[in-house]
Amino acid sequence: MKKLAIFALSIGLMGFAQADVSVYGMARVYEESSTVGTAASVTSMVNDKSRIGIKASDNIGNGLTAFVTVETNVGVDAPAASTLGDRAALVGLSNKTGSIGLGRDKTALTKSIDGFDAMGGDLYGSSAGAIHSYQVTRLSNTVFVSATLVQGLVGKYELSNSEIAGTPNPYTASLVYSTGPVAATWARFDNGVTSTTDVYGAKFSLAKTGTTVFGLYSDSKVANVANQGKSVGLNQTVTPTLVAMASYGENGPLKSYNLGANYALGKNTKVLARYVKESSATDTTRYGAGLEYNF
Numbered sequence: 001m002k003k004l005a006i007f008a009l010s011i012g013l014m015g016f017a018q019a020d021v022s023v024y025g026m027a028r029v030y031e032e033s034s035t036v037g038t039a040a041s042v043t044s045m046v047n048d049k050s051r052i053g054i055k056a057s058d059n060i061g062n063g064l065t066a067f068v069t070v071e072t073n074v075g076v077d078a079p080a081a082s083t084l085g086d087r088a089a090l091v092g093l094s095n096k097t098g099s100i101g102l103g104r105d106k107t108a109l110t111k112s113i114d115g116f117d118a119m120g121g122d123l124y125g126s127s128a129g130a131i132h133s134y135q136v137t138r139l140s141n142t143v144f145v146s147a148t149l150v151q152g153l154v155g156k157y158e159l160s161n162s163e164i165a166g167t168p169n170p171y172t173a174s175l176v177y178s179t180g181p182v183a184a185t186w187a188r189f190d191n192g193v194t195s196t197t198d199v200y201g202a203k204f205s206l207a208k209t210g211t212t213v214f215g216l217y218s219d220s221k222v223a224n225v226a227n228q229g230k231s232v233g234l235n236q237t238v239t240p241t242l243v244a245m246a247s248y249g250e251n252g253p254l255k256s257y258n259l260g261a262n263y264a265l266g267k268n269t270k271v272l273a274r275y276v277k278e279s280s281a282t283d284t285t286r287y288g289a290g291l292e293y294n295f
Contacts, residue, residue, distance in 0.1 A: 025052035029076045030124055030272070030290035037282040046288065047077040048124040051087055063095045069105075090144070098147030104140040108156040108174035109197060112187035115176070116201030118214040118233020118247040119258045124288060125274030127256030131229040131249035133197045133220035135189045139170065152179045168192025181205040194224045210237025214247070227251055233258075241265075254280040268294045 028048045035041045053071035060066050071088040085104065092101030106114075114121030117128040122137055139160040146156045158172045174187035185201045197220040205212040214233040220226070233247030241264040249256040259275040272290040277283065 019056045019058040021054070021056040023052070023054055024295060025074070026050060026292065026294045027074070027076050028124075028272075028290060028292040030274070030288035032124075032286055032288035034284070034286045036284050045077040046124055046290075047075050048290065049122070050074045050076045053088070065094050067092055067094060067099075067101075087138070092144070098145070100146075101144040102142075103144075104138060104142065105144055106138050107134075107136065107172040107189060108158055109172050109187040109189045109199060110134055110137045112174050112176065112185040112199055112201060113216065113218075116183075116185055116203055116214055116216050117231065118212075118235055118245050119260060119274075124290070125258060125260050125272075125276055125286075127247070127249050127258055127276060127278055128216075128231070130254060130278060131231050131251045131256055132199060132216060132218040133195075133222050133227065133229070135191065135195055135197055135220075135222070136170075139172070149175075153177045181207065194221070196221045211235070216249075231256075254278060 027050045029050065030046045030048055031043070032046050033041050033043050050073070051071055052074055053069060055067070055069050057065050057067040069088050069090045070085045072084050073082050073086050075082065088103070088105045090101045090103040090105050092099055110122060113128055113132050113134060117126055119126035119128065121128045122134065139158060141161040141163060142158050144156070144158045146154065149155050154176050156172075156174045160170045162169050168191070170189070170191040172187065172189045174185060176185045177183065181204055183203050185199070187199050189195070189197045197218055199216060199218040201214070201216045203212055203214045212235040214231075214235075216229070216231045218229040220229070229249065229251040231247055231249030234245065236244045238244055243262045245258075245260045245262075247256075247258045255278070257277040261273045263271045265271060270292040272288075272292060274286070274288045274290070276286040
């Protein structure tokens with residue numbers, strides 16, 4: 001029995017040795033004070049997308065690489081039971097021109113909004129989710145296809161299986177073009193029933209001053225209710241360790257004002273500060289100071 005166990009362990013380690021396996025993660029949490037309307041302020045601790053993940057890849061020949069990603073949310077503020085792979089659970093194949101994956105991951109629309117929002121999109125301190133309609137940030141039961149169409153232009157198409165008879169399959173698609181200091185995107189979500197979003201974004205980076213300017217426009221229909229979002233923003237490198245950011249957005253009566261700063265204590269550690277004000281029928285104000293560690 002002991003010999004059999006040793007043999008099984010050896011086989012397992014041989015499999016590990018053939019694949020490139022890494023464990024990674026991030027812990028990010030804020031202490032905040034928030035005020036809604038005329039109510040008294042509330043002090044809270046806010047977990048901000050903390051996660052742990054495992055990635056593995058294996059060169060299987062003929063220019064193909066097999067890969068798998070399993071990424072799970074971690075509640076740093078109040079740890080509780082979570083579902084393994086609730087952020088991403090993806091298996092697929094890739095080569096130098098593109099990839100195909102099966103499982104769960106962020107949508108192409110989410111990635112475009114995140115990449116062209118000065119505050120980082122789906123993060124604490126950003127109003128991107130209020131100004132632009134993500135619809136959903138991730139899709140499950142999905143085929144993810146990505147390809148480099150020409151130099152600098154990447155296209156993505158993602159089809160989610162509804163797995164319910166008579167229910168359309170939601171899809172997302174995007175084009176992202178990047179050359180030198182300029183980047184632009186178009187992305188779309190369509191659930192095939194009552195909700196769609198088209199988003200257009202651009203950004204320009206000026207290396208000499210450490211400045212990047214951002215712009216986003218979205219045209220959405222959520223449960224057959226139309227809305228349009230507009231936002232502009234700025235990232236400014238102040239010192240090699242300090243980056244300041246700001247954005248302004250509008251969607252109908254809603255107006256958002258976001259300010260932030262990241263200060264690097266080291267290669268993997270940052271101190272964070274954020275300010276958010278969203279004005280509509282009821283004003284919301286949030287101040288937050290946070291700490292981030294990556295591994």
